[in-house]
Amino acid sequence: MSEHHTTLTEPVRDLPGRPVTLWLDTTPETDYPALDRDLKVDTLVVGGGIAGLTTALMLQQAGMTTAVIDFRRIVSGVTGHTTAKITSLHGIVYQTLITHFGREGAGLYAEANQTAIEKTAALVEKEGIDCEFSRASAYTYAVTDSQARRIEEEVKAAESIGLPVFYVQETSLPFPTRGAVCLRDQAKFHPRKYLLALAVKYTGEGGLIFENTRALGVRRNGAGSEVMTDRGPIRARHVVVTTNFPFFDPAFFFTRMYQKRSYVLALRVNYPLPEGMYISIEEPFHSIRSHPMEGGDILLVGGQMHKTGHARNTAELYKSLESFARDRFAVSSIDYRWSTQDNVTTDLVPYIGVPTPMHKNIYIATGFAGWGMTHGMIAAMIITDDILGRRNDWSALYNPFRFKPSSAYSFFEQNLHVAKTFVRERIVSSHEKLEGRRIAPGQGGVFSLDHDKAGVARDHDGVLHAVSPVCTHMGCMVTWNNAEESWDCPCHGSRFDSDGKVIHAPAKKDLEKKSLKDTPSE
Numbered sequence: 414m415s416e417h418h419t420t421l422t423e424p425v426r427d428l429p430g431r432p433v434t435l436w437l438d439t440t441p442e443t444d445y446p447a448l449d450r451d452l453k454v455d456t457l458v459v460g461g462g463i464a465g466l467t468t469a470l471m472l473q474q475a476g477m478t479t480a481v482i483d484f485r486r487i488v489s490g491v492t493g494h495t496t497a498k499i500t501s502l503h504g505i506v507y508q509t510l511i512t513h514f515g516r517e518g519a520g521l522y523a524e525a526n527q528t529a530i531e532k533t534a535a536l537v538e539k540e541g542i543d544c545e546f547s548r549a550s551a552y553t554y555a556v557t558d559s560q561a562r563r564i565e566e567e568v569k570a571a572e573s574i575g576l577p578v579f580y581v582q583e584t585s586l587p588f589p590t591r592g593a594v595c596l597r598d599q600a601k602f603h604p605r606k607y608l609l610a611l612a613v614k615y616t617g618e619g620g621l622i623f624e625n626t627r628a629l630g631v632r633r634n635g636a637g638s639e640v641m642t643d644r645g646p647i648r649a650r651h652v653v654v655t656t657n658f659p660f661f662d663p664a665f666f667f668t669r670m671y672q673k674r675s676y677v678l679a680l681r682v683n684y685p686l687p688e689g690m691y692i693s694i695e696e697p698f699h700s701i702r703s704h705p706m707e708g709g710d711i712l713l714v715g716g717q718m719h720k721t722g723h724a725r726n727t728a729e730l731y732k733s734l735e736s737f738a739r740d741r742f743a744v745s746s747i748d749y750r751w752s753t754q755d756n757v758t759t760d761l762v763p764y765i766g767v768p769t770p771m772h773k774n775i776y777i778a779t780g781f782a783g784w785g786m787t788h789g790m791i792a793a794m795i796i797t798d799d800i801l802g803r804r805n806d807w808s809a810l811y812n813p814f815r816f817k818p819s820s821a822y823s824f825f826e827q828n829l830h831v832a833k834t835f836v837r838e839r840i841v842s843s844h845e846k847l848e849g850r851r852i853a854p855g856q857g858g859v860f861s862l863d864h865d866k867a868g869v870a871r872d873h874d875g876v877l878h879a880v881s882p883v884c885t886h887m888g889c890m891v892t893w894n895n896a897e898e899s900w901d902c903p904c905h906g907s908r909f910d911s912d913g914k915v916i917h918a919p920a921k922k923d924l925e926k927k928s929l930k931d932t933p934s935e
C-alpha cells in the first residue's frame with residue numbers, strides 16, 4: 414500500500430489582510446537587549462509571555478532578583494496571537510473536569526480562573542494600565558438541538574460547582590442560535606498594551622529582560638540551576654519555564670499534550686457588533702468578540718482549529734473562516750489575519766509546577782489550551798507561592814506529574830495516533846519526484862529526491878530552500894503549511910520556518926539543510 418502525500422497548494426497571500434496580529438500592529442516593538450553579561454539571579458524566567466512576565470513581576474515585588482529571557486521579542490509569541498478573552502467559561506469543559514477531578518477539582522479550576530480575572534482587573538486598576546480592559550459576559554452557544562442539550566448539561570455541571578452561569582435562549586449574535594450558557598463579569602483587553610506596561614513596571618522595579626536570548630538546556634549547579642543560552646550561561650536558584658511548549662521536558666510532556674492551531678480574522682462590520690464574547694461547540698468551533706479601535710470597533714472571528722501538521726491546505730482554513738464570517742456579518746473589510754498554536758493536556762487542566770519530584774527548583778507552565786489569559790495569571794500565582802513557601806490551594810489540581818486514570822484513554826489514543834502517523838508518513842507514503850515540478854513562491858512540499866526525501870519550498874524572492882523533512886524531535890515527517898509557510902510536524906506539533914529553523918518546540922534542533930543540484934522549473 415502506498416499513497417502520495419505531496420501537495421502544492423496556493424500560498425495564502427492572495428487573501429485580504431496582513432499576516433500580523435492586531436495586537437502587534439497597534440503597539441511598538443520592544444527593544445530589550447540580548448544577554449550581554451555573566452548573570453546570577455534568584456529566579457530566571459524563560460519565556461516573555463503573560464505567564465512569564467506576571468511571574469517575574471510578582472517575584473521581583475516580593476524582593477527576589479529576577480530576569481526574563483525570550484528567544485525572540487517579549488509578548489510576540491502565543492500571547493501576541495491570542496484573542497485575549499479573560500474568562501472562566503472555556504467552551505463546555507466543566508462536565509469533563511468533573512469526570513476527571515470530581516466536583517471539588519472542577520470547583521477549584523473555576524475558582525482559580527475567576528480569581529485570575531479579578532487579579533488582572535485589580536492590577537490594571539492599581540497600575541493605571543491603559544489596555545482597553547472592559548468587562549463582558551462570556552457565552553458558549555449552540556447551533557443545533559443536540560448541541561443545545563449539551564449546553565444545558567454544561568449549565569447544570571457549572572452550577573453544581575458554584576460557577577454563577579445561566580442558560581439564555583437568545584444572544585446578541587446576528588444569526589440564529591439554539592441557546593447558550595452565559596457567565597457574567599468576565600473581561601477582555603489588549604494583551605500587548607497590558608503586558609508591555611507590566612514589563613515597564615517590572616524593569617522599573619529592578620527586573621531584567623533579555624530578548625533574542627535562546628535557552629538551550631538546564632543543568633544542576635549546586636543548590637540551584639544553570640541555564641545554558643546561546644549568549645552564555647545564567648545561574649539561578651529557581652528556573653521558571655513559561656515557553657508555550659517547555660523547552661525543558663524531563664517529564665515527557667510531548668506524550669501528554671497535543672498541539673493545535675487555530676486562525677483569527679479581524680474584521681470591520683457595517684453595523685453594531687454583538688455584545689459579549691462567544692464560543693461555539695460546533696466542529697470546528699468558532700470564537701467571536703469585538704475590540705474597540707479608532708474608527709470603530711473591530712470584530713475578531715476565530716476558529717478552524719486542527720492538530721498541528723494535520724491540515725493539508727491551511728490557506729483554505731482562512732478562506733473557510735472568511736466564509737463563516739461573511740455568511741453571518743456584513744463584513745466591509747478584513748484588516749488582519751493571524752494564527753496561533755496552543756497545547757492541550759489529556760485531562761484539559763494545564764501543567765503548572767515542578768515537572769517531576771526530582772526537579773524541585775524548576776517550574777513549568779504549559780497546556781493552557783487556548784485559555785492563557787487566565788491560566789497565565791494562575792501559573793504566576795501558583796509558582797510564586799511555591800517559590801516563596803506559601804500554600805496555594807490550586808497547586809495539587811495543576812500538579813504536572815498527576816495521573817488521572819479517567820484520562821488514560823485519551824493518553825493512549827493520542828500516542829497510538831502518533832505511532833500511526835509516524836509509520837504512515839515515514840514508511841508507507843511515497844512522494845512524487847521533484848524533477849520537473851513547478852514550485853511557485855510560497856509553495857512547498859515533500860518530494861522524492863535522489864532516492865531520498867526532501868522538503869522543498871520557494872520563498873517570495875524566488876529562492877528554493879531544501880531541508881530534510883525528518884523532524885529533529887523524534888523523526889516524524891513534517892508537512893508544508895502553506896498559510897504560514899512553515900514545516901509542521903504532525904506527531905507532537907513542532908514547527909520550523911521555510912528554511913528549517915525551529916519555531917515551536919518540542920524540537921530543539923533545526924531541520925537539516927539539503928542541497929539542490931537541479932533547480933526545478935519555475
Ligand code: FES
Nearest residue numbers: 884886887902905
Ligand atoms: Fe515529535 Fe516531530 S514533534 S517527532
